[in-house]
Amino acid sequence: MKQYDHRKIEGKWQEEWEKADIYAANDASDKKKFYPLVEFPFPSGSGLHTGHIRSYTAMDIVARKHRMQGENVLYPIGWDAFGLPTENYAIKTGRQPKDVTKENTDNFRRQLKSLGLSFDWSREVNTTDPEYFKWTQWIFLKMYEKGLAYKAKIAINWCPKDKIGLANEEVVNGCCERCGTPVEQREKEQWMLAITKYADRLYDDLDGVDYLERIKIQQRNWIGRSEGAEISFPVKDSKENIQVFTTRPDTLFGVTYVVLAPEHPLVSRLSAANRDAVDSYVSSASKKDEIERTDAKKEKTGVRLEGVVAVNPANGVEVPVFVADYVLAQYGTGAVMAVPAHDERDLSFAKKYDLPIRLVIEPLFVKTDGVDAVRSDKPFVERTAALCIVKHWSEDTYLCSKWKSNDWQGFITGGVEDGESVALAAEREIAEETGYKSAKYVRTCGRLHSQFYHGVKGVNRFAHFDVVYLELQDGDVAEMAQEEKDLHDVHWVSRSDVRNFVNREDMKTAWDMFSGSQCLTGDGILANSGAFDGLDSEGARRKITDAVGGSWVKKFKLRDWVFSRQRYWGEPMPMIYCARCGWVPVPEKDLPVELPAVQKYEPTDTGESPLAAIDEWVNVKCPNCSGPARRETDTMPNWAGSSWYFLRYVDPKNKEVFADPKKLSLWTPIDWYNGGMEHTTLHLLYSRFWHKFLFDLGLVPTSEPYLKRTSHGMILAEGGEKMSKSRGNVINPDDLVDTYGADTLRVYEMFMGPFDQAISWDGRGLIGPRRFIERVYSLAQEVSGESLGREADVLLQKTVQKVSVDIESMGFNTAISALMILANKLGDEANVPKEPFSTFLRLLAPFAPHVAEELWHDLGNKDSIHMAPWPVADQSKLAEEESTIAVQINGKVRATFKASKAATKDDLEGAAFSLDEVKKWVGENNPKKVIVVPGRLVSIVI
């Protein structure tokens, strides 16, 4: 009997597959195309890690299944090889980055091949290959041509350790994403890409793609679009206007001061009486780094521009003007109107500088069961009415109000002494208006914070409400009478009952709102707002904006992309600076601009790229005037090459264009892109941006590159920590492939847990998949007989169906579980014939390609199993199956019986009652109610 020896099997088949080239994608096929994509790795010195394997194996399974389904599959791989780690490693070891890259990619390639991944290796791309980055440079030139690439002097995030400028996206908590060093601000000339011009489309087009919802949300958050008004505040006795941006123009009447960011140009232009104080504040603000500036928790600071007064365009009220660094220059207009009553930041500033607080929004919302019922569009609200019993926060007074069907009706009565009579009146009134006959039951009681005029000390006082919720509908009147009684007894306005609803915390909240220590930031009804009183926030926004001549605009958090890096190991910018002609693009025919061979490529402290020191490379003739000129010495960030690599796979050797349009329209868009959660903001956004740009030039057929995007969960070390070299808990795939085999490793990584969730490595867990494969292997040695047992056959059909579905929905763990169940069942059978076993093998093939291939050939097949047709479930066999019906008595399952799938309700009910077990439980009792769900159960209530 043959023993399973993965070392023998896996190497052999990897060779065979390569020889027969079975995974090559066909550019000239009329089969349906399928283009799955995984993020190409950065070939680091430490080799492949478990996360790569998880993602690559998953998409390999998908690719293999589709190939077996007869589709023309393009499953490519390449190398995202530019980048700091290689450069730093090269500097440390005194070697050329190019050589280090070569070595690392060779190692990665070997490792990937040892896993039996079905990549089309003939399409391998490498971002550091001049034949590749020629086109990266070419796309950049196109962007320059269209005005999307520009050079600007900006304060950039500078990492003093890596000596490199960072994009905002690369700064995490004010520190360098890579090395964790706190980032400094430096003014530098940088190449920028105007991604903000695409912000709207990058946002809107998410609606049309199939990304995991959380990925879409992250993208939207990152783009950070918000709509609002730009409103002008004229400066008194001056020609200047302060333009502010606000999403809450409905609070315009509540403005009590205006704030400028320290970098705002008006700060120096306006004539402040305290010029010195203002200037020193501005300069101290500029010295603070990003972390300090953007820490929301720190106390707000600012300086008033003495003598400068802004005029509220809504009501002519004159308000002071401040400069304060809690306002960001880069966002909106760099100036805000401050409404301390309805904005927490403004409130804390106002309190510190003793500025007035003006309430202009009444919080008119019902909070019941945690649902903001007034604004809720939940169906039950449509049929619901509420009576609100109100207790004044300080006085022993009750009010009653009513509310129904998404529509606030206001209070029907003012303060009264006798709550009960008011409640009854309100209830009657509701019944009349809604047409419902009477109240059915109390739904719940919750709380309601609202504001009402009570005339105490001439201000709006906040009160605390208790809500009694009545669902009004036609129904059994007798039943209701009792419930109504309960309602009154339990909930109506005996004062002691009210005490049960009103707890101290609620009272405190109400008090805090009134006293201004808590801020009402939600929407509500306008008050103290002149002609706009009584409007709701939503409707008032546009009206007020229009009334003061403001404009309605969209703003974004997204900023333009800092595209320059002052390092060696990246794509050189194809730009030349000529004193006479300015910036001149390198002519297309001179692309690629290659990196010169250098001895030293350490970064410089001056912030200049190491390339700047190489005179013979830097000094060139101006392509325009042939005068003396200098090359741009910045290089591109490593996001550049990965922004379009998936297009190059389509036509990797093309020397004329980045890819043949015909091939692009055959293969793109990508059907399914899987990658790490860490790339769902930056890489995804950048590559979508580039793709849209190419689409606008008519160079790619679709405006979105990826139809579907999923993400795998991270694999953590045993114990739940991150895997890292420094912790010494990194798993080396080479060892695992050697001791357990690639098939076992693949199955283990897919079986260990839900694909999209983070999970800890468990070294012992590998043994399960290994045993499973061994069991399959020994099962294969006993294939014999003519037919399979009926039960096993049905299970086989079910498994075919389940595995097919699970692969598409990334349920790899449950697919493998189903295969294990089937293998166990087959093991129990007296004999397993060849045909059903070969079906099983084909289901297994995507997961464990080597052993499946070996056993497939043992069965006498000549061609590869990976080219064999994917099994289809025999529906007729599944339909024949009887279903087991459960019999529930008072909600508990007491018996089961078998019935055909066609059995009617009456059949099932009769069958259920004839069971002894059921008779025992039902006994003398008459069933009150019987519910029959065909194919599932009979539920008897006694």
Next chain:
RNA sequence: GCCGGAGUGGCGGAACUGGUCAGACGCGCACGACUCAAAAUCGUGUAUCGAAAGGUGUGUGGGUUCGACUCCCACCUCCGGCACCA
């Protein structure tokens, strides 16, 4: 603070659109077989209380339902992302 996601056995995790006594599959563990012995392998068992009948159990507390891990509400905990974006 805001936005997502998740809380199920000793562990990783199953459970279709609420419906066949929740815990599949795998790991681990216990016992048994084989062995001089061990490993490997195979078999049996493995939420919990109870002698049994029968209860109780999916973070906590309520609710809806004939029936809830699944739906609704409140609360607690953990993870991920964003965070003075007006």
